[in-house]
Amino acid sequence: MNSNSIFIRAAWILVFTAAVGTVKLRGQEAEPYHVQTVTVSGSRIVNLDSSAVNDRADQQNHTWWFTFKKLTVSSATAEALKGGTSIDKPGLDWQAALIPGNVYKTKEGPDTVWLKKVFYLDSDRDHKAALSLHLGRITDRDIVYLNGQEIGRTGQWDTKIPQAYDKDRIYDIPEGILRYKADNVILIHAQTIFKSEIGPVTGVTEIGPSSRIWAKHYNRNYIEVLFLMLYAAVAGYFLFLFIRQLKSKENLFFGVFTMLLIIYQFCRTQIKYELGFDLLTMKRAEYFALFFFFFSFYFFLRSFFGLPVNKIILF
Incomplete structure (x- = not known):
């Protein structure tokens, strides 16, 4: 299977997933x-x-x-x-x-x-x-x-x-x-x-004791932040590997990919409102991360599998 087929299939999967998610x-x-x-x-x-x-x-x-x-x-x-x-x-x-x-x-x-x-x-x-x-x-x-x-x-x-x-x-x-x-x-x-x-x-929509409702709210968001911290450790590990071996670009792209994922997911949590950021600023950061998220993953795949550059795909 050549690189064009892989790229086309991946594109179809992404389009189908996005379409299903918007129904x-x-x-x-x-x-x-x-x-x-x-x-x-x-x-x-x-x-x-x-x-x-x-x-x-x-x-x-x-x-x-x-x-x-x-x-x-x-x-x-x-x-x-x-x-x-x-x-x-x-x-x-x-x-x-x-x-x-x-x-x-x-x-x-x-x-x-x-x-x-x-x-x-x-x-x-x-x-x-x-x-x-x-x-x-x-x-x-x-x-x-x-x-x-x-x-x-x-x-x-x-x-x-x-x-x-x-x-x-x-x-x-x-x-x-x-x-x-x-x-x-x-x-x-x-x-x-x-x-x-x-x-x-x-x-x-619900009503109940304030302590229970607020605890439920914060527990859910703190668990999300905890997982993001674990992802940050993974991203740091791969970026450290790239620093030690500058030729291993797949480590760089995967580290960047993971960091962008962390930014995107954090901007979707409720904790951002606790930090005092306004909605518009956080949405700009969210969509900025989402835009480059796909590029970093694409370059990771090309570097990891060693896909050759051809006349259609120049990068």
Whole structure:
């Protein structure tokens, strides 16, 4: 098999993999919907996704709602809290949404959206643990309200620069806002700069003790960083081999390839936000690494297998 055949097959594999990775599927919502019952006890974290399966079978059909209409937080909160246990008819302006997921049902839509979730908190006031909301990754900036009170926001509103579309939203719930043994309503006001995506697109929506939610968040990211440190050791080893044997270019290219992989993966972790870098800077670094990632791997293959230079491939 000549070098051209190897290159063509590798290109086909990359194209096919990229194509498969970009396919998005949408599910079907079930009806009717009910207010989800949430029981917070001990260290339990409760999933708030649309139609999440809970302990009680009669609570399986619940959802988030969205509207592109303009509204006020006070009126939307009051309307939601008087809806009762059945919420399959919240009004003509509200539509069921699969969350996490893109609420655009067409290729384009308005740049702002309101999302609503009603849940019944089946816990007593003697539950002392501080609670937090985890809302996944929202495209692109957001303001979150609980029972009419703002509990957090991310990003600068009405700017053309991307703010935080890949950042996990975790908001601590201040004391005195939750209604125990009663309905509670979450309102998310989200704004996007993209024409085809808005809202909590990926991740998970959940509520639970702040210590558990933050620990889960950091544990996952620290494990990713730990693996990146191991990759860095591998990259350093091959670069050291190249320094000792300057003719072994395959060690150089593999070391560079591994370092670019580390940069790319680090820019995709949540730890980058802990370092104070803005999204645009990190995305530039991410795509810079991705661009040269393929070149370094290509040159590694050519050096490792000793592929000859021909008239078509000059490098």
